[in-house]
Amino acid sequence: MINTSEILETITMIRQEHLDVRTITMGISLLDCIHSDGKKTADAVYDKIMRRAGNLVKTGEDIEKEYGIPIINKRVSVTPISMVGQASGDYLALAHALDRAARDTGINFIGGYSALVQKGFTDGDKAFLDTIPRALSETNLVCSSVNVASTKTGINMDAVAKMGRIIKETAERTKDSGGMGCAKLVVFANAVEDNPFMAGAFHGVGEPECVINVGVSGPGVVKCALEKVKGADLGTVAETIKKTAFKITRMGQLVATEASKRLGVPFGIVDLSLAPTPAVGDSVAYILEEIGLEKCGAPGTTAALALLNDAVKKGGVMASSYVGGLSGAFIPVSEDAGMIEAVRCGALSLEKLEAMTCVCSVGIDMVAVPGDTSAETISGLLADEVALGVVNTKTTALRIIPAPGKKVGDTVDFGGLLGSAPVMPINGFGCGEMIARGGRIPAPMHSLKN
Amino acid sequence: MKAIITVLGCDRIGIIADITALLAKNKINILDISQTIMQDIFTMIMLTDTSECQKTLSELEEEMEKMGKEIGVSITVQHSDIFHSMHRI
Numbered sequence: 001m002i003n004t005s006e007i008l009e010t011i012t013m014i015r016q017e018h019l020d021v022r023t024i025t026m027g028i029s030l031l032d033c034i035h036s037d038g039k040k041t042a043d044a045v046y047d048k049i050m051r052r053a054g055n056l057v058k059t060g061e062d063i064e065k066e067y068g069i070p071i072i073n074k075r076v077s078v079t080p081i082s083m084v085g086q087a088s089g090d091y092l093a094l095a096h097a098l099d100r101a102a103r104d105t106g107i108n109f110i111g112g113y114s115a116l117v118q119k120g121f122t123d124g125d126k127a128f129l130d131t132i133p134r135a136l137s138e139t140n141l142v143c144s145s146v147n148v149a150s151t152k153t154g155i156n157m158d159a160v161a162k163m164g165r166i167i168k169e170t171a172e173r174t175k176d177s178g179g180m181g182c183a184k185l186v187v188f189a190n191a192v193e194d195n196p197f198m199a200g201a202f203h204g205v206g207e208p209e210c211v212i213n214v215g216v217s218g219p220g221v222v223k224c225a226l227e228k229v230k231g232a233d234l235g236t237v238a239e240t241i242k243k244t245a246f247k248i249t250r251m252g253q254l255v256a257t258e259a260s261k262r263l264g265v266p267f268g269i270v271d272l273s274l275a276p277t278p279a280v281g282d283s284v285a286y287i288l289e290e291i292g293l294e295k296c297g298a299p300g301t302t303a304a305l306a307l308l309n310d311a312v313k314k315g316g317v318m319a320s321s322y323v324g325g326l327s328g329a330f331i332p333v334s335e336d337a338g339m340i341e342a343v344r345c346g347a348l349s350l351e352k353l354e355a356m357t358c359v360c361s362v363g364i365d366m367v368a369v370p371g372d373t374s375a376e377t378i379s380g381l382l383a384d385e386v387a388l389g390v391v392n393t394k395t396t397a398l399r400i401i402p403a404p405g406k407k408v409g410d411t412v413d414f415g416g417l418l419g420s421a422p423v424m425p426i427n428g429f430g431c432g433e434m435i436a437r438g439g440r441i442p443a444p445m446h447s448l449k450n
Numbered sequence: 451m452k453a454i455i456t457v458l459g460c461d462r463i464g465i466i467a468d469i470t471a472l473l474a475k476n477k478i479n480i481l482d483i484s485q486t487i488m489q490d491i492f493t494m495i496m497l498t499d500t501s502e503c504q505k506t507l508s509e510l511e512e513e514m515e516k517m518g519k520e521i522g523v524s525i526t527v528q529h530s531d532i533f534h535s536m537h538r539i
Binding site: 004008009010065066067068254 | 454458493495507526532533534535536537
């Protein structure tokens with residue numbers, strides 16, 4: 001029999017420390033929906049998602065009630081639409097079909113309006129990328145991601161240049177909501193095929209027909225556990241995080257296997273990422289501060305984050321039979337109360353965030369910059385970020401909002417889990433000539449492993 | 451199926467009577483029960499067998515939650531697997 005203190009520990013984690021399962025994401029292959037007629041493809045896509053994910057929300061809610069564990073999001077990821085729509089060329093019809101299916105199944109977001117162009121574009125990819133701003137401004141629940149670089153292939157700098165312009169256009173088209181479209185657009189290096197988190201989730205071509213991936217959470221639980229070891233050495237800190245991560249992940253594993261059984265869909269992976277929410281007490285920045293920083297962004301932040309990220313993995317990996325996705329701590333500025341405070345008081349800069357992305361997943365995430373930031377500057381920042389991923393053989397990404405009409409010090413409010421972002425200064429020196437060169441940055445030496 | 455029912459709140463006469471009456475009505479058998487006052491808070495944990503119960507765990511949870519509100523305590527009903535998976539390898 002489980003003892004009283006263990007039961008109360010679990011209940012305290014859930015009730016007071018914001019322990020939750022962040023997302024159950026169903027990955028669905030749409031390869032069998034491809035048709036040269038755009039409408040037929042769109043209908044097939046809608047029908048397949050409804051057929052596969054029709055019960056996803058209800059199943060999630062049932063598990064939530066039976067186990068008493070909140071499951072915040074139920075989501076769907078699909079085969080990159082650049083592939084599904086290439087035969088017909090009617091990508092926007094697919095964006096609308098995804099949006100309708102997301103609305104009718106009751107899920108929070110659908111990911112996969114995506115393209116993989118790390119080495120180059122097909123003609124269809126180019127046409128697809130041009131539709132992203134419209135797709136994001138005309139739909140509500142569709143998320144988009146583009147992989148522009150990988151350790152194996154190097155960096156497609158033409159794609160980097162293009163994505164700078166696409167991000168700007170997306171912001172412009174969604175200016176009434178503060179550039180909200182950009183909050184649903186991620187640009188990756190080394191994108192993973194089984195990521196359950198938005199906005200970067202898509203169902204990779206190496207994945208099975210349909211799969212359940214689960215993302216756990218629990219920054220608040222880690223912070224509370226660390227409060228009990230104040231002043232102890234950093235080895236004790238790492239050990240405490242490991243033990244907590246183990247417990248959090250076991251719960252994710254339970255929910256994943258249960259969802260998989262009830263939906264009759266194979267279990268894919270548990271993603272060990274620590275994902276913050278804007279709720280006070282559910283912040284990754286507060287964990288770093290609990291380790292001993294005055295504010296997140298102070299010297300020592302990168303080291304503290306490296307410790308946290310590593311300990312979460314070490315604790316989580318034994319708790320789940322299959323670990324995958326991004327599995328690292330997220331540092332989205334707008335979605336983390338501690339990060340927002342750190343930016344507001346001047347402790348956390350864009351450059352420090354960039355350094356932090358070297359030791360955690362995923363990248364410069366949910367950062368707002370002034371609306372007059374040029375497309376070239378965004379491309380420059382993107383090139384830097386993906387270079388970190390390519391050289392360090394890890395996933396990195398950029399989700400940036402050049403908030404139309406906003407200046408440094410203003411705030412952009414997205415509401416809900418996306419939170420609100422203080423507009424941060426960005427280095428204004430030009431990089432236009434480098435971006436205009438285009439071409440491909442070759443893969444690094446250590447990609448040659450064969 | 452085994453469910454763990456946790457009751458937390460202010461102590462008063464008759465909490466256990468009220469809750470066990472509701473469990474009996476729903477044909478839920480109590481396998482183990484522990485009750486204590488922790489830092490002035492009434493804390494009761496019951497391991498129960500719900501296999502004879504006609505209601506789903508979600509329905510039961512709703513009913514217990516409603517009763518908890520009436521008698522001023524917080525009641526949770528959870529499948530026991532969540533505790534096993536979190537605390538046992």
